[in-house]
Amino acid sequence: MNYPSARSWFYTLIILFATVSLSMASFPDKPITILVHSKPGSAIDITSRQIANIARKYCPAPILVENKSGGSGVIAMRTALNRKADGYTVLGVTKSFISTILLTQSGITMDDFYFLACMVEDPEALITNRRSSVRTLEEIISDARAKGGKQRWLGPLVGGVDHLMALRTWDILGIKAEWIPYEGGSDALAALMGKHGVVYVGNPGDILGRPDLMIAAVASPHRLSRFPQAPTFVEKGYDLTSEVLWRGYAVRKGTNIEAVNYLTDLFRKVSRDSAWLNFVHATAARPVFYDHREFTRMVNRDQQIAIKYLQKAGILKTNRGDKTASYRLSAFVLAGIYLLILLFTYLFKRRWLSGDTVIAGFFIFTGLFLYWQTFNFPAGKLTSSVGPASIPRLWIYGLWFFNLWLLISAVKHPAEQKANSGKIVVPLRLVILMFVYVAVVQYLGYYLSTLIFLVLGAYLLGYRNHLLIFGVSLGYIGFAYFVFFKMLQVPLPELIWFH
Numbered sequence: 001m002n003y004p005s006a007r008s009w010f011y012t013l014i015i016l017f018a019t020v021s022l023s024m025a026s027f028p029d030k031p032i033t034i035l036v037h038s039k040p041g042s043a044i045d046i047t048s049r050q051i052a053n054i055a056r057k058y059c060p061a062p063i064l065v066e067n068k069s070g071g072s073g074v075i076a077m078r079t080a081l082n083r084k085a086d087g088y089t090v091l092g093v094t095k096s097f098i099s100t101i102l103l104t105q106s107g108i109t110m111d112d113f114y115f116l117a118c119m120v121e122d123p124e125a126l127i128t129n130r131r132s133s134v135r136t137l138e139e140i141i142s143d144a145r146a147k148g149g150k151q152r153w154l155g156p157l158v159g160g161v162d163h164l165m166a167l168r169t170w171d172i173l174g175i176k177a178e179w180i181p182y183e184g185g186s187d188a189l190a191a192l193m194g195k196h197g198v199v200y201v202g203n204p205g206d207i208l209g210r211p212d213l214m215i216a217a218v219a220s221p222h223r224l225s226r227f228p229q230a231p232t233f234v235e236k237g238y239d240l241t242s243e244v245l246w247r248g249y250a251v252r253k254g255t256n257i258e259a260v261n262y263l264t265d266l267f268r269k270v271s272r273d274s275a276w277l278n279f280v281h282a283t284a285a286r287p288v289f290y291d292h293r294e295f296t297r298m299v300n301r302d303q304q305i306a307i308k309y310l311q312k313a314g315i316l317k318t319n320r321g322d323k324t325a326s327y328r329l330s331a332f333v334l335a336g337i338y339l340l341i342l343l344f345t346y347l348f349k350r351r352w353l354s355g356d357t358v359i360a361g362f363f364i365f366t367g368l369f370l371y372w373q374t375f376n377f378p379a380g381k382l383t384s385s386v387g388p389a390s391i392p393r394l395w396i397y398g399l400w401f402f403n404l405w406l407l408i409s410a411v412k413h414p415a416e417q418k419a420n421s422g423k424i425v426v427p428l429r430l431v432i433l434m435f436v437y438v439a440v441v442q443y444l445g446y447y448l449s450t451l452i453f454l455v456l457g458a459y460l461l462g463y464r465n466h467l468l469i470f471g472v473s474l475g476y477i478g479f480a481y482f483v484f485f486k487m488l489q490v491p492l493p494e495l496i497w498f499h
Contacts, residue, residue, distance in 0.1 A: 027087060027259045028061040034249070036092045037076035039069050043283075044092045044247055047120060050279050051270055058269045072100040072157075077108050085252040087259025090116070093250045098299070098306050099159045102316055110299055114255055117267035118248035118290035118298065120280055124165040125218040125230070127192065127200040127207060134198050137217040137236055141173055143198060149176035152197035154188040157181050159315045162201040165219070165243050167309040169201075172238050189213070203245060204230065205284035219243035226284045248295055264291060338365045352411050360407035367396045367403070433457060447477050 034048045045067065052063040068076040073096065080091040091113065101108055128135045134143045144151040155162035158181045166179055180197055182188040185206065192200040193212055200206070200213075204227050207213040215230035219240045223232060233240035249267060251260065270276050271289035280287035290298060310316035338361060345353050437453045444452070454473040463469055 027256075027262050028059065030088060031062040031064055032059070032088050032090060032263075033064045033066050034090045034092055035076045035080050036065055036067050037069060037073035037094075037097075038067070040067055043122075044094055047247055048092045050276065051119070051267075054270050054273050054276050055266055057273070059266055071104070071106070073097050074100060074104060074106045074108065077101075077112075078106070080250075081108065081112055081252055083252070085254040085256070087251055087255050087263060089251070090263065091250050091252075092247070094247050095161050095245050095302060098303050099161065099164065099310070102303075102306060102310060103159050110303060112253055113250040114253045114260065115248060115250045115292055115295040115299060116260065116263050117271070117292075118246050118288060118295040119267060119271060120247040120285050121288050122203045122205070122245040122247075122283075122285040123218050123220040123224070124162070124243040124245065125202060125204050125206075126169070126216040127189075127202055127213050128198065128216045129192055129195060130212050130214050132195060132198065135214060135216060137231065137233075140199060140216055141175055144173075144175035144177055149178070151175075151177040151199075152180050153177050153199045153201060154180050154182065154191050154197040155201040156183070156185050156188060159310055161245050164306055164309055166199075166201050167313055168243065168305070169240065171309070171312075172233075172240055203284070208284065224284070226281070242301075246298065248290070260292075334365050334369050338362070354410055357407055357410045360403040360410065363403045364400060364407070367400050371396050433460065447481065450480070451477050 034052060036042070036045045036048050038045055045065065048065045052065055055063050068079050070076075073094075076091060077097065077100075080089055083089040093113070093115070098110065100106075101110060126137065126140065128140070134140055140151075153166050155166065157163065158179070162185075163179055163181070166177070170177055177199075180188075180191075182191065185202055188197075188200055189202070189206060189210070191197055193210070199216070204215055204218060204224060207215060207227075215227055217233050217236060217238075217240075218224060218227070218230050219242070220232050221234060221241045223235075224230060249263075251263065268289055268291075271287060277287050307316065341361065342353075342358070345357075433453060433456055437449055440449055451473050454476060455469055458469045458473070
């Protein structure tokens with residue numbers, strides 16, 4: 001028997017040693033990506049790019065910034081959770097994520113993440129127009145009481161960080177007001193300068209370059225060195241110091257401890273760097289470093305405060321359980337009522353029964369179902385806010401008006417519908433198709449099930465222009481994605497295996 005030579009054993013050991021060494025290579029051995037939930041130029045984007053630049057001094061691996069905008073952070077969060085828990089994907093997180101998670105049905109929770117470090121605190125502030133008759137905190141309180149809850153406060157979106165600041169401020173000051181949401185902070189600031197509201201809720205840096213604006217009060221324990229003339233809530237006798245917009249970084253929970261420790265130490269080094277300190281001070285914010293324990297405690301505290309005030313304002317439902325059963329129940333109850341009406345009409349008013357009346361009735365009841373679902377969308381009842389439910393309801397009102405007119409016309413002129421009296425098979429098929437659509441939308445998701453419904457519905461109606469059918473259907477899906485999901489933040493159902 002021939003045994004391996006000493007040289008063969010030597011080479012084998014060398015190969016094994018190299019293989020083990022490579023497999024045990026220390027973190028990081030490839031680029032690290034920071035996911036940002038907004039477009040380039042936003043605060044968290046600029047902050048992350050600054051961190052990536054400074055971290056090059058302390059990290060041998062490149063650090064990249066990747067923008068994943070959409071869904072008020074849901075897309076970035078889901079992207080981070082879908083990637084490996086190896087530390088090479090870091091998520092930029094802000095306080096706004098708390099509202100996003102609470103107000104959407106994304107299936108994501110703050111507990112899905114391991115919070116590495118909080119790096120920036122930007123205190124909330126009440127901003128007024130210098131040219132207005134209401135400028136100081138005392139004048140805001142006096143004017144709000146005089147207007148009996150009709151004072152207008154401006155800011156971005158419903159249920160966001162600034163809206164929560166307004167809700168908590170009203171509670172502590174003992175006043176009532178109206179929240180007027182805008183798509184972005186710049187639009188709300190423009191409205192304030194145009195005197196379309198009394199107070200803008202934002203951060204001290206928002207008045208930079210805007211000499212007509214001033215800070216009425218800031219949620220900080222002490223006056224800010226950058227804004228020494230701005231009074232704090234504390235000195236005015238109100239306990240508002242913890243309302244800050246924080247920015248920090250997290251990884252997917254379950255990330256290996258070596259990567260977590262390395263990243264934590266990296267953020268600690270960046271937080272002490274003079275270039276970083278100068279950058280944060282220039283933005284009128286405060287540089288901080290809160291490690292995992294302190295950062296997580298702050299996130300949990302802010303989440304409890306958010307739940308309290310969102311529920312108090314009627315924006316967040318007290319019962320936040322699975323609504324799938326409620327959807328199906330309401331759908332089948334309305335479907336049963338509609339079928340009973342069809343049966344009654346067939347037995348006693350058969351001359352009213354035609355394709356037009358069946359279709360009109362079908363869309364009227366569909367509108368009822370859709371309107372019922374809008375009560376699950378974020379909408380500020382006690383704050384007179386406009387929320388994501390508003391635009392869908394306007395569409396539903398138009399749907400009702402058109403189909404009521406069609407129904408009344410068909411009933412008033414049954415003779416004109418005689419030619420259609422025997423053509424009820426197609427509308428009934430559409431009704432059945434709609435029932436199937438309602439039953440499967442929670443499994444296939446809104447986009448896929450709606451695409452299938454539109455295509456099959458067009459073929460049932462007799463259309464055969466394939467290119468036009470698919471073009472219009474895909475166009476509507478794109479419209480629904482950008483308008484309802486991205487702009488209005490409507491929580492549309494997704495594929496069940498995404499959860």
